[in-house]
Amino acid sequence: MHTPLRDFLRTETGSASVLLAAAVAALAWANAAPSSYEGFWHTELAMSFGAHGLSLDLREWVNSGLMTLFFFVVGLEARREFDMGELRERRRATLPAVVGLAGMAVPVLVYVACNAGHASAHGWGVAMSTDTAFALGMLALIGKRLPAGLRIFILTISVVDDFVALAVIAVVYSGHIEQSYLWPALACFTGMLALHRTGAKRPVFVAVAAAAWLMLRKSGVEPVIVGLALGLLTSAYPANRDDLERASGLFQAFREQPTPELARDARIGVASAISPNARLQRLYHPWTSYGIVPLFALANSGLIISTDEVSTAFTSPITLGIIAAYVLGKPAGVIGTSWLMSRLRGGSLRLAVGWGALAAGGAITGVGFTVSLLISTLAFSGRDLTQAKIGVLSAVVLSVVTTWLIAWTLDLLPEQARIRSLLGSAESIVDLVPPVDDRRDHVRGPVDAPVTVVEFGDFECPYCGRAEPVMRDLLAHAGDVRYVWRHLPLTDVHPHAQLAAEAAQAAGDQGAFWGMHDALLAHQGALAIDDVIRHAEEIGLDIDRFHTGLSSPAGAACIAEDVESADRSGVSGTPAFFINGRRHEGAYDIESLTAAVKTARLRVSLQQTARRRLFTGVRGGEEPPAGPVQSTTYERTWSRAICMETRIGSTS
Numbered sequence: 001m002h003t004p005l006r007d008f009l010r011t012e013t014g015s016a017s018v019l020l021a022a023a024v025a026a027l028a029w030a031n032a033a034p035s036s037y038e039g040f041w042h043t044e045l046a047m048s049f050g051a052h053g054l055s056l057d058l059r060e061w062v063n064s065g066l067m068t069l070f071f072f073v074v075g076l077e078a079r080r081e082f083d084m085g086e087l088r089e090r091r092r093a094t095l096p097a098v099v100g101l102a103g104m105a106v107p108v109l110v111y112v113a114c115n116a117g118h119a120s121a122h123g124w125g126v127a128m129s130t131d132t133a134f135a136l137g138m139l140a141l142i143g144k145r146l147p148a149g150l151r152i153f154i155l156t157i158s159v160v161d162d163f164v165a166l167a168v169i170a171v172v173y174s175g176h177i178e179q180s181y182l183w184p185a186l187a188c189f190t191g192m193l194a195l196h197r198t199g200a201k202r203p204v205f206v207a208v209a210a211a212a213w214l215m216l217r218k219s220g221v222e223p224v225i226v227g228l229a230l231g232l233l234t235s236a237y238p239a240n241r242d243d244l245e246r247a248s249g250l251f252q253a254f255r256e257q258p259t260p261e262l263a264r265d266a267r268i269g270v271a272s273a274i275s276p277n278a279r280l281q282r283l284y285h286p287w288t289s290y291g292i293v294p295l296f297a298l299a300n301s302g303l304i305i306s307t308d309e310v311s312t313a314f315t316s317p318i319t320l321g322i323i324a325a326y327v328l329g330k331p332a333g334v335i336g337t338s339w340l341m342s343r344l345r346g347g348s349l350r351l352a353v354g355w356g357a358l359a360a361g362g363a364i365t366g367v368g369f370t371v372s373l374l375i376s377t378l379a380f381s382g383r384d385l386t387q388a389k390i391g392v393l394s395a396v397v398l399s400v401v402t403t404w405l406i407a408w409t410l411d412l413l414p415e416q417a418r419i420r421s422l423l424g425s426a427e428s429i430v431d432l433v434p435p436v437d438d439r440r441d442h443v444r445g446p447v448d449a450p451v452t453v454v455e456f457g458d459f460e461c462p463y464c465g466r467a468e469p470v471m472r473d474l475l476a477h478a479g480d481v482r483y484v485w486r487h488l489p490l491t492d493v494h495p496h497a498q499l500a501a502e503a504a505q506a507a508g509d510q511g512a513f514w515g516m517h518d519a520l521l522a523h524q525g526a527l528a529i530d531d532v533i534r535h536a537e538e539i540g541l542d543i544d545r546f547h548t549g550l551s552s553p554a555g556a557a558c559i560a561e562d563v564e565s566a567d568r569s570g571v572s573g574t575p576a577f578f579i580n581g582r583r584h585e586g587a588y589d590i591e592s593l594t595a596a597v598k599t600a601r602l603r604v605s606l607q608q609t610a611r612r613r614l615f616t617g618v619r620g621g622e623e624p625p626a627g628p629v630q631s632t633t634y635e636r637t638w639s640r641a642i643c644m645e646t647r648i649g650s651t652s
Helices: 002-031 034-041 058-083 090-112 118-127 131-143 148-172 178-198 202-219 223-234 241-256 260-272 276-300 307-313 317-344 356-365 369-379 382-412 415-423 463-476 495-509 511-520 529-536 543-551 552-569 591-616 632-651
Strands: 044-049 052-059 442-444 450-459 481-487 574-581
Touching: 002 034, 002 131, 034 058, 034 511, 052 058, 052 202, 058 131, 058 148, 058 223, 058 276, 058 369, 058 591, 090 118, 090 148, 090 317, 118 148, 118 317, 118 369, 118 382, 131 148, 131 356, 131 369, 131 382, 131 415, 148 223, 148 356, 148 369, 178 202, 178 223, 223 415, 241 260, 276 369, 307 382, 317 356, 317 382, 356 382, 356 415, 369 382, 415 450, 415 495, 415 591, 442 511, 450 463, 450 552, 463 481, 463 511, 463 591, 481 552, 495 511, 495 529, 495 543, 495 552, 511 529, 574 591
Parallel strands: 450 481
Antiparallel strands: 044 052, 442 481, 450 574
């Protein structure tokens, strides 16, 4: 089953391997034929526009030109998380943002301490930034059992890194600034903001962005910041049902009359139903992961390794400072600040993962490959540059090894301690609106089950038909799971979906909703009026009452409420699953759903344990309230309990 998340993670995993191969190839090339390596990357390439032009060597075109696209993809992913992901609740962005800043300040201080009194201290910018692509790729390779929330946390830290690193490049390492070009560049940025607000066409937007890049380059400021700005301006949102229905209508028109004009309309309609962020990320992410970043590694990782160079480097404050900054300073800044913030704020700022996962995440942030090498080429030259590159590459190796050791150690812990250290006990974002109500929702399974799986479904949807036996298997073997069906008839593509939903509601009036549910999904090709009446007879319904139920507005009103719930929950297609109120983004095969249910069950267990410890320890054995409590005092106490449970997980 292909999903956007799986595709994205697969790209990260594969690109990390390609990046490693490119770095090794650069080292081999530089040592086998030094003159060939340097001569190739110093080849001049000029672009002329009438009397104006720009001439750079190949390495500069890669570092300043192609890397702009890399930072564009980083900006796209950051914007997607802010619009649709974990960070759409802004309070959740506070902790990783503060941690990101501290995770840069601490390694910079370590580097400066190692280089105090030396001219090399001015290269402190080399030792601060995490390589987003490489770190996440290596995490996917060596940390397969680490929670997905860790990736979101690291991504946020990396975005803060990129912002600050690009600002440092622009202010500290850009050299002489030509004011005559800087002001036009700022004007182009203002134009980009105006075009974004007015919804200008992409060619106009790209032209203004290209002008901003050229003006920044001419001014002496590193222009890669243009890419990050463009990515952050590109909004992300789930596909809207109205847009999808419009796309279906355009495709239907093309199906009835296949002309080039209608084909174009259908193509544009389908594309416009997806957010610009999703379209552009799908287009450019593979190119940056498999092309641009490995090419950057090939252009910048080549250094001549000799006994003399290595021995000199490992006595140099540049190399030792970079290694100490990344291997010790980065994890100390990330982990220490996370602990301090959680403790000072009394649990109001909570990690989305456990302390064991955070330790692995802190270690992997020591991978500072791309931006570090970029700043190295700006801050150093000659032997100092070689020593800086050795330090950066050594820090990558040591950080990856440290992360692997932490992940391996976590696997050795007893199951409960391991789960606590990986997941923590912070509450997840609730995507489902409104929550499940036993009085109106159709519930199958134990009413008091700790895990609830909600499916938005369409009885005529073939994918819902394929998911039905999976849900049966899950309910049969999970035991403590309840299943809820909410209607989402896609009437633009399934003409009998509304009637089938009304038939299920009419059967529900006689206490036979699930019998009709099973019959409809088992006979998806037979959903006309005569068919549903036959299904009603087969499951033993009173046919007169069934006819009355079909014509009753109450059933249609319930279906409309479910459709409204789907809209408010960001659902536009079927089947869509929610587990304990959180949208399930992965595949809906039995393995994926079972794993998601197990994780949800463990989170509930951890939260219940925290509540129990709180009320038995703080309130003298009083049992925690069974239902939701609105008391502000209780919420503050519950926050302290969550924080307490997180600290317990770190010492297990």
